[in-house]
Amino acid sequence: MTSPNANLATLLAGSAVRFPRRPAVRLDDAVLDYADLEEMSARAARLLHGAGVRAGDRVGLMLPNTPAFAVLYYGILRAGAVVVPMNPLLKAREVEYYLADSEASLLLAEAATAQEAVKGALAAGTPCIEVPAEGMGRLLVAGEPLPGVVSREPSDTAVILYTSGTTGRPKGAELTHANLRANTDTTRRTLLESTEQDVVFGGLPLFHTFGQLVGLNCAVAAGACLTLLPRFTPARALEIIERDRVTVFVGVPTMYATLLAAPERENHDVGSLRICVSGGAALPVEVLRDFEKAFGCVILEGYGLSETSPVACFNHPGRPRRPGTIGTPIDGVEMRVIDRDGTDLPDGEPGEVAVRGHNVMKGYWRRPDATAEAVVDGWLRTGDIGVKDPDGHFRIVDRKKEMIIRGGFNVYPREIEEVLYEHPAVAEAAVIGVPHPTHGEEVVAVVALKPGAEAEPEGLKEFVRTQVAAYKYPRQVWIVDALPKGPTGKILKREIKPPAGKRA
Template sequence: DDEEEYEAFLAAAPDTEINANVHPDDVALLMYTSGTTGRPKGAMLTHANHTWNVIHTTQRLPIHAGTVALGVAPMFHIGGTSVTVLPTLFQGGTVVTLPAFDARAVLEATERERLTGLFCVPSMWQMIVEELGRKEYDLSSVEFLMTGAAPTPLKILKFFQERGLAIYEGFGMTELAPLVAILDKWDCERKNGSVGYPAFFVDVRIIDDEGRDVPARTVGEVLCRGPNMLKGYWNKPEATAEALKGGWYHSGDLGYLDEEGFLYIVDRKKDMIISGGENVYPAELEQAIYRHPAVAEVAVIGIPHEKWQEVPAAIIVLKPGASMTENDLIEHCNQCLARFKVPKTAYFVPELPKSGAGKILKTELRKMYGGYKVSDK
């Protein structure tokens, strides 16, 4: 019995205080980035980084000694260790773990263990929504839900909001251990589309390609700094210098701040499509496509075009039993997107390539489909 083995292990341990000569700036964890835009890098996160992340998180989420949080995101991903697990343990709460993600198992654990807090990435939430459509589960113990790691389709946010469940959208990254901003439940409607207000001790700037600060609601690269910022990348001095220019972490994310300082993420800089001189942000297209009832998952990438250099292409996973054609997609998008943003082609696939943390790997999709031209089809 695993529980008995654990209790026996604790009982056999000496009760003398451990004399750990550890400095707050010592590296506590080497956490590798997800590798969605290239080879993973080992982020050196210190004891202080984690402590400040706990402070930021518990200031914004209702995590306390009575919290019973689910640990289902993989522990080799920053979201699995530091979004709810470490903050809950720091507060004296309880963490329930599952060996792997399964929507039914998550909901059964919520009933059985009376979970109060759950963190999942959008692809996981989509499967949970589908399971809730098949069967009723008792979610009365839940105090908060947390989503992050990728843009969350609005229909998922609305699904839980309509059921009276508080869902917080977070924005973060491995290099910030990870919290940068959280959209609080009371701001969900008036700041729809935002990832929230920066954590108390985190500063956020938006700069243009020349490194100059830009006005409110102007899209640029998101820069962050704070006591939760990484020490550097393991054995990668050049990458460290590039990422931490001027004492700010250069995220590679495109976004803007509104007049109140709320942060909006538009897309990854490397994912932006330039079509006929116009900037096209895949995340905007993906949100529009997700509104189609047949779509379970979608990723938009740029593929070559003889006239426009690059055009959007949608790679789509349909819901079980649903049907959709390329013309259906184009007709749907014509109703809600400018013409130059409408995907020019679509590929329907059984699944999308994902990292172990559940992020869609667009680098793999570009390898698979980036060699096609629309005129080839």
């Protein structure tokens, strides 16, 4: 008996059969219905085959939130290849690393912002196809659509999402077709409860796991419409909610805070909102309560990681909510709080959060040692410090890792520190996150200079800004005589204090 095709792209194929003329993806006046999206993704798959891409090959996808992202995302999957989503703000050195590490066969990048992508692809020896910002149909017009969807097994890798801790370079989390299908199905059914009648707000970056699964994949699985916003501003978001009658809002805490504070908020009809979901960072309870009162819509807060496809735990609809918590594990997923030895801790005692279930990644791409360290007996050790309450709700209280979350984007200190160490005047560097009223955390670099060397904070800031994506570079640089260290010489970030005249 032949097993059914597990390819994630069959979600689109199924909705195209059921809802061919319902809108699938929208960007202002540009709308693709499900039949259009299906045909264009099939033409994209043909384009990839013509470029030599075969099943299992990795393909970089470096696009903003436009209909082209959805077309090419499902086109890559349809061809049996693996999507490597990349932030279009990445600089050439970052592009080179992602392509070289994943051994990508091809990069697809938006032509309007392709300068850094082209340089990085050239350095990695990876062919690059520039995708026009408008009129993508011209790129796909040649040749017939690729018939059918290339068959993939549940355990085959569908997407590689690059993530990192505080040491080493970014690692690619391999998410399988089974991981993503199960997480999409569970999230759509039990959290969003979405149908083809829904309109989903697409303001989260689709290259990021949260926007990609909870936004794009869940919308496509339901036959709903995903209305896109390439660059979030509260004014444009409110216009889109009213114009498109958005029913499902997917966002990070900074979005909710800025929408709440928007002076034009009361001028817009937001009564279509049915449910809001929040993740990516802790949502202040005050923001949650004020938003729900102002917008008349419940926010469900949850938790996940790239390594968990991403959804692991949520406040569920129809159940008592606990503001300030991340809720309870989703169907098919277990969570524990453990000590260093992997022993369960009593309720109320903080320890490392561990996750097991259909959502846990296959492993880190070609990093067996890192995989063995992260996944022990099937349990993913998240690096986050949490507490389980007696009623089964979980709270995240700290991060074992030193990752900074700025406006919902992950910033890894080690990556920024490595750039700073390339500056000829820098002797020591540490990158930390400090509280910020709207971004959640702000990136701060603390630097000690070499004897006799001179450098100004603005110059160091500009040096980093040219090397990394715009959301990563430090907005503040503190120059100090020396960084605090422990007995072994390790820099003690927890003991770093702002210099006189600076604020944390």
